[in-house]
Amino acid sequence: MCELTVYLLDQDREEMVMEDVATITPDGDRLVLTDLLGQQKIVEAKLQELKLLEHKAYLTR
Numbered sequence: 096m097c098e099l100t101v102y103l104l105d106q107d108r109e110e111m112v113m114e115d116v117a118t119i120t121p122d123g124d125r126l127v128l129t130d131l132l133g134q135q136k137i138v139e140a141k142l143q144e145l146k147l148l149e150h151k152a153y154l155t156r
Contacts, residue, residue, distance in 0.1 A: 101128055101152045104143060112138060112154065119152065126154065 099116045102109040113128045113136050120127040128136045140154035 097150070098131060099145075099150050099152045101138075101154060103138070103140060103154050103156070105156075109153075112136065116152065 097117075098114075099119075100114045101112045101116050101119070103112050113130060115130045115132075116128050117131050118127075118129045119142065120129070122137070124139060124141075126138050126140055126142065128138060138154060140156050142152065143155045144153040145151075146153075
């Protein structure tokens, strides 16, 4: 499976934002995260790093 777990980086911490994310869509200064079931979460952040082999995405504010 190719889903991601999305984390928000805050100084030295990782805060999990959402699991099983299938799409990340930019919307101005926000990102729309959508999971496999179609549930969405909007986060005011920017993409910092994707680690595809680890199935992780890191966001910053």
